[in-house]
Amino acid sequence: MSGYRHSATGRRVLESLVTVVCPPEAHGLASAIVDHMELTLAASPPMLGRAFATGLVAYDLGALPLHGRRAHKLSAERRERYFASWEHGPTPLHTQFSHAINQLMSLSCYEMPAMTERLGYHPAPWIDEVTRRRLTVYRDDVRRQEAQILAPDPLRPGVYVGKRRREVG
Amino acid sequence: MAVARPALLEGTRPPGVFTRHDHHGDTVVDADVVVIGSGAGGSTVAAELAEAGFDVIVVEEGSYYQTRDFTADTSAMVRQLYRDGGATMAIGNPPVMYQEGRAVGGSTVINGGMSWRTPDKILARWEREAGLAGIAKDLEPHFARVEKRIHVAGMDAEAIGKDNHLLKRGADAKGWQIIGNLRNQAHCAGSNRCAFGCPTGAKQSSLVSYVPRALHYGARIYADVRVDKITRHGKRATGVIGTVRGTPHRLAVRAKLVVSACGAIHTPALLHRSGFRTPSGQLGHNLSMHPNVKVVAIFDEQVTGWRGAHQAFQVREFQDQGLVFAAVNLPPSVLAMSFPHRGAALGQLMDQYDRMVVAGMLCEDTATGRVRTIDGKPQAFYQLAEADAANLQRGVGLLSDLLFAAGAKRILLPFQGAPDLLSADDARRLMDRKIPAKGWEVVTVHMMGTARMGTDRARHVTDAFGAVHDTDRLMVADASLFPTPIGVNPMETIMALATRAAGHVIDNARRYLS
Ligand SMILES: Cc1cc2nc3c(=O)[nH]c(=O)nc-3n(C[C@H](O)[C@H](O)[C@H](O)COP(=O)(O)OP(=O)(O)OC[C@H]3O[C@@H](n4cnc5c(N)ncnc54)[C@H](O)[C@@H]3O)c2cc1C
Ligand code: SF4
Numbered sequence: 001m002s003g004y005r006h007s008a009t010g011r012r013v014l015e016s017l018v019t020v021v022c023p024p025e026a027h028g029l030a031s032a033i034v035d036h037m038e039l040t041l042a043a044s045p046p047m048l049g050r051a052f053a054t055g056l057v058a059y060d061l062g063a064l065p066l067h068g069r070r071a072h073k074l075s076a077e078r079r080e081r082y083f084a085s086w087e088h089g090p091t092p093l094h095t096q097f098s099h100a101i102n103q104l105m106s107l108s109c110y111e112m113p114a115m116t117e118r119l120g121y122h123p124a125p126w127i128d129e130v131t132r133r134r135l136t137v138y139r140d141d142v143r144r145q146e147a148q149i150l151a152p153d154p155l156r157p158g159v160y161v162g163k164r165r166r167e168v169g
Numbered sequence: 170m171a172v173a174r175p176a177l178l179e180g181t182r183p184p185g186v187f188t189r190h191d192h193h194g195d196t197v198v199d200a201d202v203v204v205i206g207s208g209a210g211g212s213t214v215a216a217e218l219a220e221a222g223f224d225v226i227v228v229e230e231g232s233y234y235q236t237r238d239f240t241a242d243t244s245a246m247v248r249q250l251y252r253d254g255g256a257t258m259a260i261g262n263p264p265v266m267y268q269e270g271r272a273v274g275g276s277t278v279i280n281g282g283m284s285w286r287t288p289d290k291i292l293a294r295w296e297r298e299a300g301l302a303g304i305a306k307d308l309e310p311h312f313a314r315v316e317k318r319i320h321v322a323g324m325d326a327e328a329i330g331k332d333n334h335l336l337k338r339g340a341d342a343k344g345w346q347i348i349g350n351l352r353n354q355a356h357c358a359g360s361n362r363c364a365f366g367c368p369t370g371a372k373q374s375s376l377v378s379y380v381p382r383a384l385h386y387g388a389r390i391y392a393d394v395r396v397d398k399i400t401r402h403g404k405r406a407t408g409v410i411g412t413v414r415g416t417p418h419r420l421a422v423r424a425k426l427v428v429s430a431c432g433a434i435h436t437p438a439l440l441h442r443s444g445f446r447t448p449s450g451q452l453g454h455n456l457s458m459h460p461n462v463k464v465v466a467i468f469d470e471q472v473t474g475w476r477g478a479h480q481a482f483q484v485r486e487f488q489d490q491g492l493v494f495a496a497v498n499l500p501p502s503v504l505a506m507s508f509p510h511r512g513a514a515l516g517q518l519m520d521q522y523d524r525m526v527v528a529g530m531l532c533e534d535t536a537t538g539r540v541r542t543i544d545g546k547p548q549a550f551y552q553l554a555e556a557d558a559a560n561l562q563r564g565v566g567l568l569s570d571l572l573f574a575a576g577a578k579r580i581l582l583p584f585q586g587a588p589d590l591l592s593a594d595d596a597r598r599l600m601d602r603k604i605p606a607k608g609w610e611v612v613t614v615h616m617m618g619t620a621r622m623g624t625d626r627a628r629h630v631t632d633a634f635g636a637v638h639d640t641d642r643l644m645v646a647d648a649s650l651f652p653t654p655i656g657v658n659p660m661e662t663i664m665a666l667a668t669r670a671a672g673h674v675i676d677n678a679r680r681y682l683s
Pocket of ligand 1: 205279659
């Protein structure tokens with residue numbers, strides 16, 4: 001865990017990018033999507049979190065010379081154009097950073113229940129249903145396998161080294 | 170600020186499992202054998218040695234979870250079960266994203282459960298190139314033993330999902346060989362959640378097979394402890410020292426035998442930072458990765474690929490040429506992440522989620538990379554060989570051809586900027602042109618070979634059983650041992666080698682216990 005947290009600026013930049021990266025149906029979920037990105041980054045290597053945070057600041061300030069405003073304050077149309085300019089260069093770092101934003105934000109976007117609902121993706125009830133079926137239809141086989149896992153079956157029958165540390169059943 | 174939801178609850182632990190909550194200061198414990206890592210290799214060695222009467226301690230960096238902790242919350246599972254949240258990368262052009270498990274049970278907790286023996290041609294190559302005379306015959310009973318323990322079996326027909334049936338339909342239409350996958354499962358229920366912890370308990374990962382067995386026969390497992398170094402006296406390993414994650418506490422284990430089973434990325438780094446040098450200088454070298462690319466096929470018909478078993482079939486038609494194909498459903502978030510689309514275009518594409526088949530391939534690689542240890546931490550470097558890139562591109566063409574034969578209407582490629590394919594002719598044309606590899610999305614989950622075994626101490630890192638050359642009481646028992654890539658899924662090979670290593674230790678108990 002890297003302990004990554006969005007800075008206030010980072011959060012504003014990301015929230016402004018939700019309309020650029022996510023489909024229209026997700027635009028009302030900006031805050032939750034950005035929260036989710038924070039969790040993902042916190043689980044990533046610390047170096048990645050640091051690079052991402054630096055990238056966000058560079059992205060925000062980079063809009064000043066081009067558009068006279070920081071990125072998170074741009075109008076919707078300029079926001080789109082500015083992000084596209086990073087996607088297509090001018091250096092590989094710009095491209096990589098815009099890809100990273102796209103990847104992380106798309107991941108978080110499609111973790112939102114409202115978005116998976118749209119797709120008809122309901123894994124939890126499916127898991128419950130098949131778990132129940134397995135334990136009903138194959139109950140005996142399942143128990144047999146569980147017993148097999150613990151049953152004595154020494155690799156070298158008859159060879160036993162040392163003294164048992166504690167009694168085993 | 171976001172608050173992490175406790176998606177994984179620590180339930181009642183079986184006796185013998187210690188977690189970070191059990192440490193209230195520094196601890197020193199003694200054992201006959203300390204095993205570092207509880208994945209495919211470590212858990213197997215631990216269970217076999219514990220049953221033979223050795224006092225075994227397993228030290229595992231990841232946490233201890235149980236089947237009931239595995240939920241449908243994909244991201245939460247990735248954060249908890251994958252090292253670095255799955256964001257691990259080998260440096261190269263293109264970079265190769267790789268994934269490793271970090272939990273009790275290691276990568277077996279998140280793997281697909283494909284269970285295959287090492288192909289004969291690979292074992293013959295190991296005999297020739299690594300001097301492992303008789304390895305094929307030697308491994309035979311060990312494979313059988315592993316298969317029994319982890320319940321390797323074919324799939325129940327009712328658990329096979331539509332995406333896999335479509336793969337089969339395509340292979341049959343092309344007249345290509347396709348086989349039912351053998352998997353370590355006891356009546357897999359078809360939840361398609363293998364990569365996020367099997368929520369039904371059907372997958373017989375180490376977590377529900379070798380780990381409980383090891384505990385049952387008296388082993389102790391210290392979860393949440395990262396081993397910082399192997400202690401030594403000259404060339405003799407004497408134990409380990411680790412840090413309890415999230416605490417300032419240390420754990421020291423004094424042991425007569427140390428077994429490193431941290432996986433092919435972490436074993437070389439651990440040995441390096443512990444100061445072990447091998448005469449071959451090959452520790453960390455020889456990294457194979459089975460590079461993998463995927464295509465996404467869109468059908469007119471409903472697929473609902475998330476209902477049904479993970480990878481129920483494998484297309485083996487091109488195995489001799491180093492390519493194996495399978496259908497691998499991905500949850501929406503993971504799939505969305507892999508698309509370059511954004512905005513409304515992403516939404517339109519994702520709206521077709523239930524009509525998608527994701528299919529990928531495993532490539533037996535010819536390139537080898539390296540794990541370097543930088544500031545004590547591993548960093549993998551791997552440059553995809555031209556020949557392997559050509560093979561993968563050919564594989565993408567062939568797999569696309571198969572999917573069109575199954576009825577696909579459109580195929581999205583893993584090459585940046587490449588147009589989608591709309592017909593089998595497009596797929597065939599793809600094979601005729603050369604696409605520069607640098608823009609490819611290459612991933613892998615099979616890392617191997619960084620402490621390769623063999624009889625020549627000038628070329629190999631360990632001997633034929635995993636004992637590190639020119640050291641004493643130090644063994645390796647994980648995927649690092651492979652002298653070459655194996656061209657099929659590696660878990661069963663790792664477990665069979667670990668079983669064989671355990672037999673060797675038992676046969677030489679006096680040497681290791683004295
Ligand atoms: C998503 C995924 C799908 C896969 N699918 C398949 C499949 O279908 N079939 C197949 O055969 N193979 C599959 N594999 C590969 C297979 O699971 C691995 O090759 C195998 O588990 C590797 O075994 P191992 O013992 O080398 O390491 P692992 O199983 O990775 O175990 C290593 C353990 O060591 C621990 N560790 C590392 N460093 C330290 C340290 N310093 N201190 C303490 N502990 C440490 C790690 O936390 C980990 O738990 C898959 C892998 C992944 C990630
Ligand atoms: S597909 Fe089968 S083995 Fe995989 S998670 Fe679901 S029930 Fe478990």
